[in-house]
Amino acid sequence: MLKVPLSRLGQAALVMLVVSAVSFVMFRYVGDPVATMSRENASIEEKAELRRSLGLDQPLLVQYGRFLTRTLSGDLGISYRNQRPVTQLIAERLPATLELVIVATILSLAIGIPLGVLCALKPGGIAARLVQAVSLIGISTPTFVTGIVLILVFAVSLGWLPSFGRGQVVDLGWWSTGFLTISGLKSLILPGVTLALYQLTLIMRLVRAEMIDVLSSDYIRFAKARGLPTHYIHFRLALRNALMPVITVTGLQIGSLIAFAIVTETVFQWPGMGLLFIQAVSFVDIPVMAAYLLFVGLLFVLINTVVDILYAVVDPRLRARSA
Amino acid sequence: MIAPSASVLAIDRLRVEYPLANGTTFTAVENASLTIQPGEIHALVGESGAGKTTIGNTVMGLLETPGRIAAGSIHIDGKEFDPVKGSAAGIVLGRDVGAIFQDPMTSLNPLFTIGSQLMEAMRFHLKLDRIAAAARALELLESVGIPEPRRRLKAYPHQLSGGQRQRVVIAAALSCNPKLLVADEPTTALDVSVQAQILKLLRDLGDKRGIGILLVTHNMGVVAQIADRVTIMHRGQVVESGATEEVLRRPKAPYARALIGAVPRIDQRLDRFPVLGAEGKGRAEEARAELRTIAERSDPSADVEPILSVENLCVDYTTTGWLPGSRGHRFRAVKEVSFTIRSGEVFGLVGESGCGKTTIANVVSGLIKPTSGRVLYRGQTIAGEGATRRIGPLRQAIQMIFQDPYSSLNSRMRIGLILSEPILYYRLANSRAEAESDVARLIEAVGLESEAGQRFPHAFSGGQRQRLSIARALGARPKLIVCDEPTSSLDVSVQAQILNLLKDLRDATGLTLLLISHDLAVVRQMCDRVAVMRQGQLLEEADAATLFDDPKHPYTKELLSLVPTLDRIRGETQAA
Numbered sequence: 007m008l009k010v011p012l013s014r015l016g017q018a019a020l021v022m023l024v025v026s027a028v029s030f031v032m033f034r035y036v037g038d039p040v041a042t043m044s045r046e047n048a049s050i051e052e053k054a055e056l057r058r059s060l061g062l063d064q065p066l067l068v069q070y071g072r073f074l075t076r077t078l079s080g081d082l083g084i085s086y087r088n089q090r091p092v093t094q095l096i097a098e099r100l101p102a103t104l105e106l107v108i109v110a111t112i113l114s115l116a117i118g119i120p121l122g123v124l125c126a127l128k129p130g131g132i133a134a135r136l137v138q139a140v141s142l143i144g145i146s147t148p149t150f151v152t153g154i155v156l157i158l159v160f161a162v163s164l165g166w167l168p169s170f171g172r173g174q175v176v177d178l179g180w181w182s183t184g185f186l187t188i189s190g191l192k193s194l195i196l197p198g199v200t201l202a203l204y205q206l207t208l209i210m211r212l213v214r215a216e217m218i219d220v221l222s223s224d225y226i227r228f229a230k231a232r233g234l235p236t237h238y239i240h241f242r243l244a245l246r247n248a249l250m251p252v253i254t255v256t257g258l259q260i261g262s263l264i265a266f267a268i269v270t271e272t273v274f275q276w277p278g279m280g281l282l283f284i285q286a287v288s289f290v291d292i293p294v295m296a297a298y299l300l301f302v303g304l305l306f307v308l309i310n311t312v313v314d315i316l317y318a319v320v321d322p323r324l325r326a327r328s329a
Numbered sequence: 330m331i332a333p334s335a336s337v338l339a340i341d342r343l344r345v346e347y348p349l350a351n352g353t354t355f356t357a358v359e360n361a362s363l364t365i366q367p368g369e370i371h372a373l374v375g376e377s378g379a380g381k382t383t384i385g386n387t388v389m390g391l392l393e394t395p396g397r398i399a400a401g402s403i404h405i406d407g408k409e410f411d412p413v414k415g416s417a418a419g420i421v422l423g424r425d426v427g428a429i430f431q432d433p434m435t436s437l438n439p440l441f442t443i444g445s446q447l448m449e450a451m452r453f454h455l456k457l458d459r460i461a462a463a464a465r466a467l468e469l470l471e472s473v474g475i476p477e478p479r480r481r482l483k484a485y486p487h488q489l490s491g492g493q494r495q496r497v498v499i500a501a502a503l504s505c506n507p508k509l510l511v512a513d514e515p516t517t518a519l520d521v522s523v524q525a526q527i528l529k530l531l532r533d534l535g536d537k538r539g540i541g542i543l544l545v546t547h548n549m550g551v552v553a554q555i556a557d558r559v560t561i562m563h564r565g566q567v568v569e570s571g572a573t574e575e576v577l578r579r580p581k582a583p584y585a586r587a588l589i590g591a592v593p594r595i596d597q598r599l600d601r602f603p604v605l606g607a608e609g610k611g612r613a614e615e616a617r618a619e620l621r622t623i624a625e626r627s628d629p630s631a632d633v634e635p636i637l638s639v640e641n642l643c644v645d646y647t648t649t650g651w652l653p654g655s656r657g658h659r660f661r662a663v664k665e666v667s668f669t670i671r672s673g674e675v676f677g678l679v680g681e682s683g684c685g686k687t688t689i690a691n692v693v694s695g696l697i698k699p700t701s702g703r704v705l706y707r708g709q710t711i712a713g714e715g716a717t718r719r720i721g722p723l724r725q726a727i728q729m730i731f732q733d734p735y736s737s738l739n740s741r742m743r744i745g746l747i748l749s750e751p752i753l754y755y756r757l758a759n760s761r762a763e764a765e766s767d768v769a770r771l772i773e774a775v776g777l778e779s780e781a782g783q784r785f786p787h788a789f790s791g792g793q794r795q796r797l798s799i800a801r802a803l804g805a806r807p808k809l810i811v812c813d814e815p816t817s818s819l820d821v822s823v824q825a826q827i828l829n830l831l832k833d834l835r836d837a838t839g840l841t842l843l844l845i846s847h848d849l850a851v852v853r854q855m856c857d858r859v860a861v862m863r864q865g866q867l868l869e870e871a872d873a874a875t876l877f878d879d880p881k882h883p884y885t886k887e888l889l890s891l892v893p894t895l896d897r898i899r900g901e902t903q904a905a
Contacts, residue, residue: 247438
């Protein structure tokens with residue numbers, strides 16, 4: 007029973023090792039750290055001294071080993087731009103991104119699944135066709151366009167919601183949340199909807215396709231032949247089968263939402279990870295970029311592992327085969 | 330006529346139609362009448378497209394849209410069926426009418442336990458609470474003969490074998506004490522030994538519980554074994570109906586006679602299968618002449634050495650381990666199997682599912698590698714230790730025909746292209762034009778029009794596709810053809826035609842065939858020598874006549890006794 011999660015963890019560690027190697031190479035070879043760190047008119051001796059003190063004269067593998075030890079102990083280096091530890095920067099920005107992503111995911115699941123079921127059960131109905139048509143717009147409009155349109159309508163014209171930032175946040179010491187203040191919640195709505203829109207259409211279409219597939223399966227016909235009530239067949243039996251791939255997709259999407267909320271965060275000037283990354287790119291802030299790479303890798307590996315374990319919970323066929 | 334109230338099912342002049350997109354209607358069932366008394370098993374037989382499943386679905390109210398009842402009436406337990414509502418007043422589907430489907434592998438939901446799937450119907454229809462429903466579920470599992478029922482309640486469908494799943498399906502159908510059971514091909518997906526058990530179970534339901542059973546099937550042997558009455562359908566029409574013995578022994582309608590004649594017999598070997606109409610005599614002669622021109626006739630008697638010998642063949646399947654370096658579970662599918670096939674003979678390999686026969690076919694045709702042992706073709710090792718690489722003539726000499734004609738032809742390629750592929754690949758024609766004329770001859774040789782080459786596979790029926798698969802195999806001018814269940818997905822009449830074609834092929838060209846089948850009657854009709862397999866082992870090998878008339882191994886005897894055949898008809902055995 008423990009074998010599956012254990013092997014998954016082993017694979018996860020392997021993937022992280024590769025990601026860290028890429029991250030290290032980037033840190034070490036994209037531009038010369040010594041050139042970026044030392045004064046403009048520093049002498050060759052000064053530079054050599056700095057190089058020695060940074061350990062850059064050591065063999066490559068030794069450097070990589072040091073990098074790994076430092077990374078594992080939570081030291082990701084100092085940002086060139088802010089001259090602050092990268093770990094600290096990420097810790098500051100993470101809550102903002104996570105809260106945004108949680109809101110977006112809940113929105114997309116809560117709306118996407120029922121709509122998908124609706125479209126599958128009444129494929130010819132007016133509601134289903136309308137949803138299908140609108141979803142096509144949702145899936146084909148770029149995020150920045152939706153974001154800007156939403157700002158224009160709800161912030162500029164109607165003035166109901168703020169157009170940028172997180173509003174007032176409550177600091178819980180290790181976490182700053184926007185969930186506890188009215189302005190914080192209001193600020194979450196527009197970026198949340200923007201980020202959720204694509205997910206929502208994706209989940210809706212997936213649920214619809216899966217549900218149509220499941221409804222034509224033999225076991226659903228057999229359930230009908232046993233005279234079970236329709237709502238029971240649809241929502242208790244069929245939906246569970248149809249949600250299997252939704253778990254995978256949602257998991258992967260959460261990953262890409264966190265990692266690539268960049269556009270939305272830029273449009274709404276949301277002080278999250280994405281904005282941090284964009285700023286790092288424009289200032290060639292290598293430590294931040296390398297840390298971001300590591301972080302995104304870790305995130306995907308973690309999410310995939312959780313998805314695999316969740317699968318085993320939902321689908322008995324994937325549990326231990328010894329039974 | 331019997332009063333509708335006495336019977337559990339009375340169908341009177343039923344007509345089911347499907348409106349088509351072009352405004353016309355397709356009549357799936359026309360003027361069908363039948364009645365079922367309590368405790369009676371009524372078989373509804375016919376080939377695919379006969380309308381038998383449509384009747385079953387209509388009775389259950391599961392007629393697929395846009396199908397509709399256009400005329401006639403159905404009474405279930407004396408209550409009239411409302412064609413608009415799709416049910417009869419006072420009759421609840423699942424409570425009064427139970428259903429059993431064909432494939433036990435797909436009719437249970439993989440994500441729910443056996444117990445929950447058994448209990449849900451009782452909780453809705455009988456308003457039982459969880460504890461009472463669980464107790465009854467346990468009782469039901471016991472009554473359908475599932476070992477360790479208490480543990481099975483918590484099991485998931487994938488943990489049960491096919492036969493056990495079908496028992497669960499039957500238990501679910503019985504859960505609310507139905508008066509009528511609609512069983513649509515309940516044993517088609519099962520092995521003979523499991524089939525025999527399930528059939529006995531169904532018979533007991535009729536005899537002991539007085540349940541009326543509508544048994545939809547294409548298998549005449551099954552009908553002979555358990556049905557009291559039988560209705561034969563053809564293209565939506567009832568062609569004959571009556572007591573089983575009467576209909577099977579003395580069929581009156583020409584179609585009924587032909588259908589029963591096409592069933593392969595296990596008791597004696599016939600020269601050719603009687604076939605239904607289509608195959609004209611002149612045509613067949615012409616095709617046979619064509620066959621002869623395709624393969625230069627080799628004289629089997631000239632070959633002293635065996636064409637193929639399998640020596641101590643073992644094949645393991647290993648599941649990959651979870652941790653790197655850990656060894657997975659190993660399963661030996663074929664254990665120390667040896668046999669030889671003589672040039673020009675038809676060698677049969679029989680056994681139940683999972684016995685390793687298809688694995689052997691795959692090794693012979695080079696699709697998988699053996700774990701140990703070897704396979705020799707004319708003295709040359711082609712699989713196992715020290716095997717010659719299969720290139721050129723060696724690969725060309727052994728061709729394969731697969732079970733499912735729907736998936737074995739590439740649906741995006743025209744037939745002409747599919748058939749010319751092996752010819753061009755092995756450079757058996759000097760030019761494309763020559764290859765094309767070869768293809769045309771091949772198509773005619775398997776009894777189709779040469780224009781077929783212009784069309785795509787979907788334009789052909791299952792039987793026609795299997796003919797084309799045979800033509801493709803012939804295109805490479807093989808010496809040995811491995812046929813893996815070549816007719817098991819076809820109707821009896823079509824099966825008879827395909828088997829005749831294979832017989833002609835052998836007679837005309839001296840080809841050697843390795844025929845893999847679970848159908849003992851087919852093997853009896855086709856093979857010169859037969860080997861019986863069970864759980865990866867070869868139990869017995871003998872001349873076909875010897876094996877069928879005087880089996881040595883107890884397992885062979887058991888298998889033979891379990892095959893439902895036309896010579897053991899229910900009414901008669903009881904009288905005797």
